[in-house]
Amino acid sequence: MGHFSLPVLSIRFLPIWRRHWLVWRKVAAPSILGHLADPVIYMLGLGYGLGSLLPEIGGMSYITFLAAGTLCYSSMNSASFEALYSGFARMHEQRTWEAILNTPVTLDDVVLSEILWAATKSLMSGVAVLLVIWLLGLTHSLLSLWMIPLALLIGLTFAAIGLIITALAPAYDFFMYYFTLVVTPMMLLCGVFFPVTQLPEGIQVVAGILPLTHAVELARPLMSGHMPPQTVLHIAVLLAYALCGFYISLVLFRRRLAR
């Protein structure tokens, strides 16, 4: 029962995932609106407004360029908010985890269900943005369908990283550090609004390490209808972040709840 033992995965996460799903169904309408309105307004406003002043970027219109980035960052945001704010509410405020842990379910199952649920939120967010992209006719390639599993992968990555913060948080205020120092910089440095190559070289190196960069590198070629270069590398980086995040957050939760 050491804090550092590897996670034991089981299908027992499913009833917990179903609980989150049932809660979400009760607030689905405002939730969908909230997750969709913000990125779509940014995409349309900046895409058409700013885009009309800009030349094509890499052979695509600015709004198409921005659309791929938008799908990635809104998927990142969905998972991050779920893993931090909602996850903290379930662990701390509502004591939902405590109730679940009194049943034949383990903390490993609970943490896995949190990651998979937050990733589900990313998936829903990604699909919603993709529908808007299709409706606007920004892509005609079937390859854009790959952005659906990509949104799920982005969700797994950022849910797992976000749960590390949840495990360390004394209160909700703590999350402001993460959003201000991690999420917002990623949104601005990882190629969502402009190519990473526009940045000074030192910052480009930093951006190359950040997970959102790898997500955007996958999304953008898929929008314009060809397979991304270095697909395996980008997927591997995102998966590595997800697996490390899962393990580290689990160890931290075990420590936190061992009293």
Add this chain to the structure above:
Amino acid sequence: MHPVIQAKGLQKSYAGQRVVDGLDLSIYKGECFGLLGPNGAGKTTTLRMLLGLIAPDAGTATLLDLPVPQAAREARIRVGVVPQMDNLDPDFSVAENLLVYGRYFGMQDSEIEARIPALLEFASLSHKRDAKVPTLSGGMKRRLTLARALVNDPDVIFLDEPTTGLDPQARHLIWQRLRELTRQGKTLLLTTHFMDEAERLCHRLAVLDNGRLIAEGSPRTLIETHIEPQVVEVYGEHAGAWAHEHAAGYAQRFEVSGESAFCYVQDAQPLVGYLQAQSELRYLHRPANLEDVFLKLTGREMRE
């Protein structure tokens, strides 16, 4: 007989502080067993170790013949828990809380649905089936928590301060239900710091202080072995001064707390006769109870 819950030499420290210190317990089928103790005595930590939620630093525990925490998951399939703080799902209705909770035990929806009417009736919540949790009163929430703990038809039920914060009516209803559960042969392990609750409900009790077991037995045995049978409480602003001057002449033992003097006696007649003649002193003569034992064993100082 074979114990349903057993602890041997359980020990647990937090930050160098011994919270549970060499605890031995044996709890048998059909028993309602109470853990008593002041705040910080180690009651909740003991429950959490017996449930296999935390590992002891030393000692062993078994729950339904399974070693915990090693096989805690398997053991908890047949256990229900009523936690100290409400952790019902506020977004769900009463029935949804039961449905969702039953799934954590691997039960099929149809199986849970079939149990819900009886659970609601047991909790006197049939009329609240579709009510949202935040609209329930404190007593209703506790009853729902109890119903939720029974969703898997457990053999053992852990209750951590089941009636804290409830009004007398709500407490009596919970007590009635708990007695019903022991009649059905279920084993109950509860913590409480209400002595009347422990005296009414529990077949056997263990008194904990600073993580150690300091007394164990039925409420009646505890009272008989640890304390004089009669108590005369003397009240009033002069009670303290009176006790220091005269009480030793009438009582085997006495304690002064605030404006009351507690006189513990084998035979109360001489003292009562004397007090009847003292117009400025008010008094109450009663048989000794569990609270007297508790205060004698754990002292009258506040525990924070």
